[in-house]
Amino acid sequence: MPSIFISKKLSSYALICAVFALSACFLFLNLGRYALWDDESVSALVALGVQRTGDTSVILDHNIVAYRSGLLVRDGKDRSTPPLSTYLTAAAFSTFGVSAFAARLPSACFGLAVVGLLLWCCRKLSLRTQIIFSLGILGNVSMFLFCRQARYYAAGLFFSTAIVCIYSRWKGSWRGALAMAMLGVFLFATNYLAYAALSLCLVVDWFIWKRSKIFWNAKNLLALVLPQMIAIPLIASIWNPFGTGFGEYVAQNSIWDRVMLFFWNLRDLNGAEFLVGPLVLAGSFLAWKNRDEVLTRMLVALVCYVGFVSLVSPQTLSNTSVADVRYLVPVIPLGIAICTIVIVQLTKGYRLLGIGLALLAFQTNVINGGPFLDSGVRSTMAEFSREISSPLEEPYSIVSEWIQKNVQPGESVAVFPDYMVYPLMFRVAHPVYAWQLKMGKKSQFGDLEDIHFEGRRPPDFFVLFGPIVADFINASKHWESKGWRYEHIATLNTFWKDLYRPELFWRTFRPINQFDPNLEAIQVFRRKQNDSN
Numbered sequence: 001m002p003s004i005f006i007s008k009k010l011s012s013y014a015l016i017c018a019v020f021a022l023s024a025c026f027l028f029l030n031l032g033r034y035a036l037w038d039d040e041s042v043s044a045l046v047a048l049g050v051q052r053t054g055d056t057s058v059i060l061d062h063n064i065v066a067y068r069s070g071l072l073v074r075d076g077k078d079r080s081t082p083p084l085s086t087y088l089t090a091a092a093f094s095t096f097g098v099s100a101f102a103a104r105l106p107s108a109c110f111g112l113a114v115v116g117l118l119l120w121c122c123r124k125l126s127l128r129t130q131i132i133f134s135l136g137i138l139g140n141v142s143m144f145l146f147c148r149q150a151r152y153y154a155a156g157l158f159f160s161t162a163i164v165c166i167y168s169r170w171k172g173s174w175r176g177a178l179a180m181a182m183l184g185v186f187l188f189a190t191n192y193l194a195y196a197a198l199s200l201c202l203v204v205d206w207f208i209w210k211r212s213k214i215f216w217n218a219k220n221l222l223a224l225v226l227p228q229m230i231a232i233p234l235i236a237s238i239w240n241p242f243g244t245g246f247g248e249y250v251a252q253n254s255i256w257d258r259v260m261l262f263f264w265n266l267r268d269l270n271g272a273e274f275l276v277g278p279l280v281l282a283g284s285f286l287a288w289k290n291r292d293e294v295l296t297r298m299l300v301a302l303v304c305y306v307g308f309v310s311l312v313s314p315q316t317l318s319n320t321s322v323a324d325v326r327y328l329v330p331v332i333p334l335g336i337a338i339c340t341i342v343i344v345q346l347t348k349g350y351r352l353l354g355i356g357l358a359l360l361a362f363q364t365n366v367i368n369g370g371p372f373l374d375s376g377v378r379s380t381m382a383e384f385s386r387e388i389s390s391p392l393e394e395p396y397s398i399v400s401e402w403i404q405k406n407v408q409p410g411e412s413v414a415v416f417p418d419y420m421v422y423p424l425m426f427r428v429a430h431p432v433y434a435w436q437l438k439m440g441k442k443s444q445f446g447d448l449e450d451i452h453f454e455g456r457r458p459p460d461f462f463v464l465f466g467p468i469v470a471d472f473i474n475a476s477k478h479w480e481s482k483g484w485r486y487e488h489i490a491t492l493n494t495f496w497k498d499l500y501r502p503e504l505f506w507r508t509f510r511p512i513n514q515f516d517p518n519l520e521a522i523q524v525f526r527r528k529q530n531d532s533n
Helices: 002-028 038-053 084-096 100-121 127-139 141-146 153-169 174-190 192-210 218-238 246-250 255-271 277-290 293-312 325-346 351-363 380-389 395-406 418-427 466-482
Strands: 412-416 432-434 461-465 486-492 522-527
Touching (some): 002 127, 038 418, 084 100, 084 153, 100 141, 100 325, 127 325, 127 351, 127 380, 141 153, 141 325, 141 380, 174 218, 192 293, 192 325, 255 325, 277 325, 325 351, 395 461, 395 486, 395 522, 412 466, 418 432, 461 466, 466 522
Parallel strands (some): 412 432, 412 461
C-alpha cells in the first residue's frame, strides 16, 4: 500500500510539473511577436506616462492618448481605468525596456501563477480527476490568450482565483479574512467590475451555504473590512470612471438591452470556449438529481457573476452582435471546474471513457457546437499551438515600418479607423498623430494645437485601414473647397484587420491571403505639396 501511495503521489507531481511547463510555453512563446493592438496600446502608452511622471498622464511629448476623443481622461490623466495593471506595465518598461514583450510580461506571469494555483489546489484529488482538470487547463485557449495581453485580464483572473481558493478553505480565521481583504484591494485596483461581481458571488454563497459554518467576531470582521474601507475609497477618489465621459457611455443601455446581454454572455461563454456549454447544462441536471452541493454552488456563482456583469457592463449593444467576454475572464477556472466535475460524474467507473470525453470536450470544439459555429469543427489548441510557434503577418508592424521610413519627425498622420492609431503611436512616436479629438464636442484639450482636432487643420498623411478608404474618398471631395488635396501614394498589401485579439470569435489562426487590395488592404494618402494651407 505505501508503494502504491508513493506512486500515485509521484504521478500527481509529475502531472503538475508537465502541465505547468506546457502552460509556460503557451504563455511566453513569441509573447512579443505581435504588435500591441488598440486596447493594449492605450494601456502601454499610459504606462509610458506613468514611467515619466509617476501618474497616468496621457500627454506624451507632441502626442496625446485620447481614446474616443478623451473618454477616459480628466485633467490630462487617465482617471477612468483602475491603475494597477498600468503601473505594473510601467515597472516592466523600466526593468526590461519599452517593447511589446515587456508590456505583456506581467500578464503572462500572472497567467502562469493562475495555472500553478489551480494545479496546487487540486493536488489532493484523485489522479483521474487531476488528469481531466489538467486537460481542461491545457485545452482552454481563451485563458492563455487573455493572459498574453497587456491588459488587466490576467491580473484580475489571478486575484479572483486566489480569493476563491482562500474562501473555499476558510474556517473563519482573521488571517484568512485579512488575506482575502488584501487580495480584494488588489482586485479592485485591477478592475472594478471583477471586484464587484466576485464580491456579490461570495456574499450569495456565504448567505446560502456558509452562514451556519462561519461565525463572525470583531477580529475577523475588522480584518476583512478595514483594509478595504481604507484603500478602496482612496483608489476610487482618483480613478473614477463616473468622473469622466466614460460614465455617460456606460448608461446608454436599457433594461431590455441588459437582459439581451445576459443571454449573449451565456451564448458567447460557450462560443469563446471559456467553458463547454452542454456540459454546464448537464451539470445543472446532475446538481439537482444528486443534490450535489459543490456543483450547485459553482453553478449559482456562475449565474450570479454573469448576471451582475450583464447588469452593469459598459458594453453597448448598438454596434455589435457579440458579448464583451473579456469582462468574464475570471469565470474561466470556474467553467473548467464545473465541466471537470460533470465529466467525472458522467463517466464514473469508466476511467478511459472519462479521459476520452475530456479530450473531446477540452481539446476540440465539437461539444461546444463546432459544426454550427463560424469556425467550424477544430482543435483550437492545435490551431493555437501552430500559430504561436509560427506567428502570422499582422498590419501594425507593416504600417509602422512604412511610417518609420517615410514620415519625418513633426509631420502629421491621421489614422482611420481612429482606434488603430495607438498601436502605431506606441511603435513609432516621432510623427504627430492627428485628429483624435472631435470638433463638435466640448473638449478639455482646448489649449492643444489644431492638428489634434478633426477637421481644423489638414494632416500631412492619412493611413486608412480597410473599407474606410471609401469614406475618405467621399470626404476628400468636400475638402477640396478648403484647398485640401490628397494623392494616393501607397497600398500596403496586407489584410487590414488585427485578427489576433484574444476573443476567439475575432481571431484567426490561419493567414488571410485572399482579399480585395482596394478595400481590404491599407491605403496611404499624402497632402499635395502645392496645398497652400
